[in-house]
Amino acid sequence: MGTISDQGEGRARVDGATEPTAGRWRPAGGSATTARRRDPLRAPTIPGSPAAVCPKMLGSVGRDPPTPSSVFRFLSAGFMAVYTEVTDDALDAFLEQYRVGRALSCKGIAEGVENSNYLVQTETGPLILTLYEKRVDPGDLPFFLGLMDHLAARDIPCPTPIRGHDGETLRELAGRPAALVSFLSGMWPRRITPHHCNRLGGALARLHAAGRDFAMTRRNGLGVGDWRPLFERCADHADDVEPGLGAELDAALADLEAAWPGGLPLGVIHADLFPDNVFFLRDEISGLIDFYFACTDFLAYDIAVCLNAWCFEARGEFNVTKARRLLDGYRAVRPLEAGEMEALPVLAQGAAMRFLLTRLFDWVNTPEGALVRPKDPREYLYKLRFHRDVAGPGAYGLE
């Protein structure tokens, strides 16, 4: 288990970091160890609820330095995600390959679950160091880094990958693929307002527009054709989460497979633009992060992901005002085609199914006491049911 310590030269470090715990969802072919299942009644917090809020950085300014016991509290609450330790020497040698000066401090970031992230204060300013863990396919990294580079060059507020003396953005550190990217200021919104949704809609449309001339493509590994195989890997345990869930998902999947649209505008999508991946500063968007699910798919599917992640209240009600403001913000930049609007209910069902299934997979495959707590699949079951019941796109505030 990792602990925070200060070692020499005042650099705060996470020591003794562990391998990612077996069981988190991985792309097809990944082998997850089926572990002791969780009791669904001991439900985790719904993201965004007060108990799910954690400090942005362990040991950040304004907090007492973490003690082993305070670190343990965060670990046991399921917030720790620094898996790979970086020694001072390795970091120094790594930074010598860039024009960023030397490291002044290096702190593991607790938020996030997929990779190991460090905030590195250098002589030239703050940077984010990411070590890509086993869940990320190294073959996808040129796409992700190339996309961030492309978007940042077009004024999308996303991390800019830093190039070394050799012009490369991707190299290796502590046995992992690693990259340095620019640090973005701001905080993700814990209490989402219609204003946030409106700004998100505009930013998403600008991202889609800026991605139009990105030359690389990446298949969506969590698209409609991937849902049934993923379901089959956890179907046996679905009824433990809620009685009848297996049959309900089987039927909903069949409906989705039959109704999935074709011929909608395609392009680069973020595919995971949840509130914790969007930073705001003084009520305006200051950063879009976590491009590690980005792929080529229907642009309107990205809107559907956002409707689900931003427009439901903590108790499960759909907030049509938030949806309308999100769609208004989007359409002010990129008008939607009639076919995209008509397809929104089925796209929103698909987006709900995608996150329901990955959460279900994680739920049944994450051992008790794992470092990262799985998110509640039922949150997305209720969203799926909502979209299956809507009469049409008017339910999202579209006239």
Ligand SMILES: Nc1ncnc2c1ncn2[C@@H]1O[C@H](COP(=O)(O)OP(=O)(O)O)[C@@H](O)[C@H]1O
């Ligand atoms: N470019 C960045 N600027 C500022 N903070 C960042 C940046 N990238 C990541 N972070 C911080 O690291 C956390 C985890 O990043 P994220 O990409 O979501 O990780 P993961 O893919 O492991 O979930 C974020 O919540 C944020 O606090």
Ligand SMILES: N[C@@H](CCOP(=O)(O)O)C(=O)O
């Ligand atoms: N947004 C997904 C989980 C993906 O985690 P991230 O930290 O990489 O955004 C969900 O809520 O299920």
